[in-house]
Amino acid sequence: MSDHLSPLGGTHSARDRRRRTLGAVFALLCGAATLVGVAALAVLLWDLAADGLPSLDGRFLTSFASRVPERAGVKAALVGSVWLLGLTALIAFPVSVAAAIYLEEYARRSWATRLIQLNIANLAGVPSIVYGILGLAVFVRTFGLGRSVISGALTLALLILPVIIMASQEAIRAVPPSIREAAYGLGATRWQVVSMQVLPMAMPGILTGTILALSRAIGETAPLIMVGAVGFIAFTPKGLGDPFTVLPLQIYNWISRPQTEFHALAAAGILVLLVLLLTMNAAAIILRNRYQSYR
Amino acid sequence: MATIYDIDAGGRAPALEARDVSVFYGAKEAVRRVSLVVPANKVVALIGPSGCGKSTLLRCFNRMNDLVVGARVEGEVAFRGKNLYDPDVDPVEVRRRIGMVFQKPNPFPKSIYENTAFGPRINGFEGDLDSLVEESLRRAALWEEVEDRLNESAYSLSGGQQQRLCIARTLAVKPEIVLMDEPASALDPIATQRIEELIYELKKDYTIIIVTHNMQQAARISDFTAFLYMGDLIEYGPTESIFTNPREDRTEAYVTGRFG
Numbered sequence: 001m002s003d004h005l006s007p008l009g010g011t012h013s014a015r016d017r018r019r020r021t022l023g024a025v026f027a028l029l030c031g032a033a034t035l036v037g038v039a040a041l042a043v044l045l046w047d048l049a050a051d052g053l054p055s056l057d058g059r060f061l062t063s064f065a066s067r068v069p070e071r072a073g074v075k076a077a078l079v080g081s082v083w084l085l086g087l088t089a090l091i092a093f094p095v096s097v098a099a100a101i102y103l104e105e106y107a108r109r110s111w112a113t114r115l116i117q118l119n120i121a122n123l124a125g126v127p128s129i130v131y132g133i134l135g136l137a138v139f140v141r142t143f144g145l146g147r148s149v150i151s152g153a154l155t156l157a158l159l160i161l162p163v164i165i166m167a168s169q170e171a172i173r174a175v176p177p178s179i180r181e182a183a184y185g186l187g188a189t190r191w192q193v194v195s196m197q198v199l200p201m202a203m204p205g206i207l208t209g210t211i212l213a214l215s216r217a218i219g220e221t222a223p224l225i226m227v228g229a230v231g232f233i234a235f236t237p238k239g240l241g242d243p244f245t246v247l248p249l250q251i252y253n254w255i256s257r258p259q260t261e262f263h264a265l266a267a268a269g270i271l272v273l274l275v276l277l278l279t280m281n282a283a284a285i286i287l288r289n290r291y292q293s294y295r
Numbered sequence: 296m297a298t299i300y301d302i303d304a305g306g307r308a309p310a311l312e313a314r315d316v317s318v319f320y321g322a323k324e325a326v327r328r329v330s331l332v333v334p335a336n337k338v339v340a341l342i343g344p345s346g347c348g349k350s351t352l353l354r355c356f357n358r359m360n361d362l363v364v365g366a367r368v369e370g371e372v373a374f375r376g377k378n379l380y381d382p383d384v385d386p387v388e389v390r391r392r393i394g395m396v397f398q399k400p401n402p403f404p405k406s407i408y409e410n411t412a413f414g415p416r417i418n419g420f421e422g423d424l425d426s427l428v429e430e431s432l433r434r435a436a437l438w439e440e441v442e443d444r445l446n447e448s449a450y451s452l453s454g455g456q457q458q459r460l461c462i463a464r465t466l467a468v469k470p471e472i473v474l475m476d477e478p479a480s481a482l483d484p485i486a487t488q489r490i491e492e493l494i495y496e497l498k499k500d501y502t503i504i505i506v507t508h509n510m511q512q513a514a515r516i517s518d519f520t521a522f523l524y525m526g527d528l529i530e531y532g533p534t535e536s537i538f539t540n541p542r543e544d545r546t547e548a549y550v551t552g553r554f555g
Contacts, residue, residue, distance in 0.1 A: 108364075109364065176401070178397060178399060178401035179401060179403060179404075180362075181359070181362070181395075181397060181401065182397065182401045182402075182403065182461070182464075183403075183413070183417075184359065184362060184390060185357070185359065185390055185394065185395040185397070185465070186390070186391070186394070186413060186414035186417065186418075186464065186465065186468055187387050187388065187390045187391025187392075187414065187417065187418055187468060188387070188417050189387050189417075192417045196413070196417065197403060201404060
């Protein structure tokens with residue numbers, strides 16, 4: 001090396017070339033890792049579409065379950081899933097957001113809040129079947145709600161509560177302290193700071209967390225079997241106390257039958273479930289964009 | 296200790312008076328028994344090296360330190376014949392009457408109009424909000440630049456404009472005192488000059504206490520200057536005498552740039 005600047009370009013040392021190659025290999029590996037997920041989804045969709053699309057028609061969506069494959073439909077399960085998710089969201093969302101607000105904005109940092117925090121994190125990892133047993137013991141038996149859609153919704157709400165609480169806390173924590181200071185500095189009360197500045201700013205993150213949690217809830221089967229969702233049902237819920245079934249249960253029911261015609265129905269059922277999931281995610285994105293309009 | 300009562304308030308009652316104010320963060324004493332008188336309709340600058348307690352002291356004057364976990368304030372801050380730290384004083388009302396502008400522009404993620412209107416709204420303002428917003432933006436010398444884009448996001452403004460919006464937002468709740476915590480430190484020289492001109496204008500209607508680490512700025516805009524060092528108020532007096540004829544060696548060393 002000399003004192004004067006060497007010109008741009010020209011030959012590169014072997015070491016220089018090696019680190020370039022390394023960079024290219026790393027980028028390639030990361031790209032390949034991304035493809036794993038996409039490829040898996042593509043194969044799944046292809047396979048499902050091949051099996052399920054022929055059975056997926058208006059009749060399928062508007063018919064109840066039947067012993068005859070040609071007459072069997074997904075109506076009870078689809079309506080049951082929508083009922084269950086709607087109720088679960090209605091119960092879990094306000095409770096979780098309130099808990100997150102309390103923990104982030106009101107609670108003093110003490111051993112008690114740390115203990116609560118630790119418990120919430122642990123609850124998020126508890127297997128869903130345990131929530132099912134809890135739901136059976138508490139909602140079905142003790143509260144006497146029976147094997148009903150409200151028992152199922154309460155159980156699922158408990159299941160996703162910790163997930164939404166933690167996502168909401170994260171979102172609330174991400175609101176810059178300078179925004180809180182600005183609002184306090186103008187003579188805002190704590191309630192005004194939280195409701196008018198912090199919550200609107202945290203809402204996109206809270207909604208994302210809620211949708212992710214609901215996406216988990218939509219696929220749950222085990223806890224719902226515990227609280228008594230039925231596999232074969234020929235009516236839709238009319239009220240909170242009615243029995244119900246859900247899409248994953250219906251799909252499981254069809255797959256476990258020996259006749260191959262029912263397996264095609266199961267594939268069609270899965271497609272319906274995926275469309276429902278996609279619709280929910282789309283709704284979340286629209287809501288999120290609305291809240292972010294001023295950034 | 297610096298003498299504090301040689302401040303000529305022009306025969307008027309002082310806007311604010313700190314008496315033996317100490318601030319603790321846990322066991323650490325960040326501000327030690329500071330007393331000073333802030334005359335009405337003057338600009339008082341708090342200067343000193345980083346970590347000397349000037350921002351902490353400023354935040355005592357509108358009870359912003361209440362929001363810091365583990366912070367404790369001792370002593371009195373007299374405002375309109377009342378100690379701000381009396382148990383029957385509501386810090387929310389204190390902050391409405393003693394406004395604050397922060398170091399970095401921190402507009403809300405809302406429109407320019409909504410930013411300015413937020414303070415009046417939360418304080419139950421009844422009247423012509425549109426004209427209050429216009430008046431506040433005019434006072435902050437921002438109106439001409441934003442009058443035809445009031446519904447655009449505050450984030451579409453430049454840093455200097457955002458800071459003037461924050462000043463407008465503070466003025467909209469009609470405070471009696473405006474506290475400024477290094478309001479120009481994140482801005483370029485032109486934007487800084489505009490803020491300084493604005494402070495000079497605002498002095499007619501408000502009392503201003505400003506923290507700055509820029510000594511030229513303190514010399515240009517303030518009537519009185521307090522020099523703090525490691526939590527102690529070393530010297531307080533008319534800005535001219537602090538900069539040209541300081542009584543304390545440490546003040547002289549600092550204002551002549553020998554440390555800090």
